[in-house]
Amino acid sequence: MRSMKAIAGRILEVLKSYPTSKTMPSRVLERKLGEDKAALAKALNHLLQEHKIQCYHLKDEDGHKTLHYKLGELKLKHLSSEELLVYQIIEQSNDRGIWTRDIKLRSNLQQPAIAKILKTLESRALIKSVKWVTNKNRKVYMLMEVEPSREITGGAWYTDNEMDEELVHAAEKICLKFVEKTFKATGRRATAGDVGAHVRGTQIIKTEMKDDEIRAVLKVLVYDGKLDEYRAAGAEDEDEDGLEYAPAICKPPKGLPEHLVEMLEVGWLVRSGEKRPESTKRGEDGTVTPSRLKRLFGEEEERAEEVGGRGGGEERDLYFFRGT
């Protein structure tokens, strides 16, 4: 039988060979070392006391909770077992952080103990407190070196926990203009990626805008009725990248009498903030014909006709764009 020191040395070697971010389940360790269980346990305890290794109680791939081991970190030296426990609980919360009340529930420690431990860990620069934009008053902690996820800081839309409304409006304007320009110039729809690249390229917006945030802006424009969302040909149903955007096409309701269609579109224009077109006079018989539409909106209507076409028969579906 090897000496405890020798076994301890072998344990450290085995753990060193493992990637630093992973923890080794105890049975893997046992298998690799092939030592007598009692001797192994003794060596492990010795190393734990010296803080040369750390012990975790984690769920395995098969869902059972077992002991895992990892090389100890120097910065965690001289922490009491309770302090280490709290540190590990906070570590497991990753970039979302954990609320102090949940730390209490998980660790089963009381408030005065927790308060002291958190103070110690903070003074040793091991943890930091962060604020969730959606819940500003809770005390949330995470490890010092972890970057808070964009979800809890609000990402580009929040500066110092306050929503930056101007930024949202500016972003909406830029995205909308780009989609419309692209469509007018090339007849093609824009993807979120295209819009994102453009926004980042123009550098009008100083804050970094990730694709997800651009997608959010485009969704807002869709809900506001300014853009329409399409699925690209051949794109999978769940594929986020398979969505394309184009200026919204409005269809007047089927039952609407034709002489009211013109008033409807004027209303739409007014609502979208555009000026009323100069030639909104009625035709001789009060109807709105494609040629009239052409005069009202110019070349946009030619395109509209190519894109939307006309329904056959008595019900003439008139398609036109809702201004820019």
Place this chain on the structure above:
Amino acid sequence: MKYLDVIGLQKLQAFVRSVDVGDYCVEGILEAYSCKLAGSDKKLSRSLDQEVAQDLSVSPEGVVLSASPVGPLTEAGSRRTLIYLLLTMQHIYPDYDFSLLRAHNFSKEKGPERVKANVDTLLLETTKAWANENGGDLSFSEQLWSAVDKVINMYECDIYSYNPDESDPFGEDGYIWSFNYFFYNKKMKRILYFSCRGKTKAYEDSDEQLDDLEDHEGRFFSMDDI
């Protein structure tokens, strides 16, 4: 803020901590504090004082900040009141960080009569529970207010109330109503805090939520919920 263990409040304190009134539970806090700034309090108090003074200096002329519930913020006394209210909350709810609160998060009550009426109404069921447990000639309400008066001289106090929103203890899952009052006696340099929350029994805290951290996502509001 120094917690005062007042003998006259002990029985009421223990009782209101948790009262089962049938459909719901009442969880109450009845605590007295002395306006003495402890070590950590002093730091917070100083930084708050500075922040408020800064806010005042950069605000445009003519903005009537003197309309704050705690009094004109240009006066140190008002700022001190705000700080005492804040620190009391920090002490009572250690899981929360109220350092972002300002005067507009509080309201000033017109007087003890309104407060008494409101509390007595909300604690009607609680009064019955007290009578069941303790019998006697004095009702819960009478005992409560006489004890409070002894500790803090209600009629000499400025009474304040915190305006709750979702992100504080009053907005936690399962709580259907709440009240909170700060009885601040400037002369005695004391604050008595009385607050109750009604928790519906229909809400069950499931322990499984704690096993997997992923489930914690249910506890926080996500961006999609806004």
